[in-house]
Amino acid sequence: MEVLVRLLLIVATIAFCAMVWTLAFGRITDGPGALVAALFVITANYLSSTLLGRIWPWWSQRLQRRSEKRRQASDFHGQKGPVHSILPVLAVxxxxxxxxxxxxxxxxxxxxxxxxxxxxxxxxxxxxxxxxxxxxKPKLPAPHQVAAEMWNTTGAMIASGRPFSKRSLIYHSWITFSSTALGFLLGTALGTLLAIGIVYNRTMDMSVMPWVIASQTIPILAIAPMIIVVLNAVGISGLLPKAMISMYLSFFPVVVGMVKGLRSPSAMQLDQMRTWNASRSQTFWKLRLPSSMPYFFTSLKIAMAASLVGAIVGELPTGAVAGLGARLLAGSYYGQTIQIWSALIMAATLAAVLVGLIGLIQRITLKRMGMAT
Known part of the structure; x- marks a missing residue:
C-alpha cells in the first residue's frame, strides 16, 4: 500500500510540476530550460516524498484502525459492504x-x-x-475522445440495430474472439498433454521441457509471418493460422501450471495412494488431477490473455480487414490514434470478460470439489 501511494504521489507530482511550469514559463525547451525544469521537478518530488515520510506512519495507523473496525463490523453482520470493496477500485x-x-x-x-x-x-x-x-489526430487522445469513438462504433450501432456492422467494434471483437477461442482450446489441450507426459515420463521431462521454455524466447512478431506463410503454402488460410499463433502463446503457461499442479501432491500423499494399491491412472484421477485444479485455472487465465494477444498479432501480417488487429493496423496507417485507442480499450474489455468468465468457472468448480468456500 505504501509503495503504491508513493508511486502515485511521484507520478502526480511530476504531472503537477509540468503543468505549473507550462503555465508559468511556457513550453519546456531544450538546454538550460530543460535542466532547470528537471531540477524543479526533482526538488518538488523530494519535498513531497519527505512530507509523505512524515505523515505516513500516522496515516497508516489511522487506516489500520479503520480497517480493523470495518472488519469487526463486517464480521458482525456476516458480510462485507459492497462500497468498501468497490472504493479502492474506483480510486485507482x-x-x-x-x-x-x-x-x-x-x-x-x-x-x-x-x-x-x-x-x-x-x-x-x-x-x-x-x-x-x-x-x-492527437498523439494521446483524451478519455472522452476515446469514449465518443467507442460509442460511435459500438453503442450507436447497437441502438440502430446494427451491432454486427463492419464498422462496429462488436463485429471486429467477434472476429478476434473466434481465433482467440480456437487457439486457446488448442493451446490448453496441447499444454495439458505435454504436462502429463513431462510429469510421468522422465525422458520427456529432460528433453521436452527445455525446448518448451526455449520456444518462448522467439519473438512472436518474427514467428507469426513464418507460420502464416507456411500454412498458406499448404493451402491453409483464414481462421486457423491466427489460431495457431494464439496456440503458440497460450500453451506455455498451461504446461508450466499443470506441471507444477500435477507435482503438487506431497510424498506422504503419494505413499498413501501406494499403500492403498492405487494404480497410476487412479493416482492421476483421484489425487494429481484434483490437486492441480488451482494451478490449472490460474494458468488458463494467463493463457486466455496470451491467446488474445496472439490473435491480434496474427491479424497484422495477414492483411486482415476485420478484427481488432485490423483496426489497430488501419489506425496506424492513417494516423487515427483515437481509433487505435478505442480498439485497445475494446481488446482490454474483451480480455477482462474472458478472464472473468474463467474465474467464475474456477470458483464454481473448486467449490463443488470442496477446495473453496
Whole structure:
C-alpha cells in the first residue's frame, strides 16, 4: 500500500510540476530550460516524498484502525459492504483517468503551440488544455475522445440495430474472439498433454521441457509471418493460422501450471495412494488431477490473455480487414490514434470478460470439489 501511494504521489507530482511550469514559463525547451525544469521537478518530488515520510506512519495507523473496525463490523453482520470493496477500485480508476488527461495535455501541447505560433496568437492555459483535449489526430487522445469513438462504433450501432456492422467494434471483437477461442482450446489441450507426459515420463521431462521454455524466447512478431506463410503454402488460410499463433502463446503457461499442479501432491500423499494399491491412472484421477485444479485455472487465465494477444498479432501480417488487429493496423496507417485507442480499450474489455468468465468457472468448480468456500 505504501509503495503504491508513493508511486502515485511521484507520478502526480511530476504531472503537477509540468503543468505549473507550462503555465508559468511556457513550453519546456531544450538546454538550460530543460535542466532547470528537471531540477524543479526533482526538488518538488523530494519535498513531497519527505512530507509523505512524515505523515505516513500516522496515516497508516489511522487506516489500520479503520480497517480493523470495518472488519469487526463486517464480521458482525456476516458480510462485507459492497462500497468498501468497490472504493479502492474506483480510486485507482479515477487516478489513472486523471493521469491520462494530464498526459494528453503534455503530449499534445507541442502541436497546439505550433498552431498558435503559425496563427501568431498566444495560448492561455485553459485554451491550451481545451486544444489538447480536442485535436483531431492527437498523439494521446483524451478519455472522452476515446469514449465518443467507442460509442460511435459500438453503442450507436447497437441502438440502430446494427451491432454486427463492419464498422462496429462488436463485429471486429467477434472476429478476434473466434481465433482467440480456437487457439486457446488448442493451446490448453496441447499444454495439458505435454504436462502429463513431462510429469510421468522422465525422458520427456529432460528433453521436452527445455525446448518448451526455449520456444518462448522467439519473438512472436518474427514467428507469426513464418507460420502464416507456411500454412498458406499448404493451402491453409483464414481462421486457423491466427489460431495457431494464439496456440503458440497460450500453451506455455498451461504446461508450466499443470506441471507444477500435477507435482503438487506431497510424498506422504503419494505413499498413501501406494499403500492403498492405487494404480497410476487412479493416482492421476483421484489425487494429481484434483490437486492441480488451482494451478490449472490460474494458468488458463494467463493463457486466455496470451491467446488474445496472439490473435491480434496474427491479424497484422495477414492483411486482415476485420478484427481488432485490423483496426489497430488501419489506425496506424492513417494516423487515427483515437481509433487505435478505442480498439485497445475494446481488446482490454474483451480480455477482462474472458478472464472473468474463467474465474467464475474456477470458483464454481473448486467449490463443488470442496477446495473453496
Amino acid at each position: 480508476v479515477a487516478t489513472l483517468i486523471a493521469l491520462w488527461y494530464a498526459g494528453a495535455v503534455a503530449l499534445n501541447a507541442p502541436w497546439a503551440y505550433d498552431k498558435a505560433a503559425r496563427a501568431e496568437v498566444t495560448l492561455t492555459f485553459p485554451e491550451l488544455v481545451a486544444d489538447t483535449w480536442s485535436q483531431e
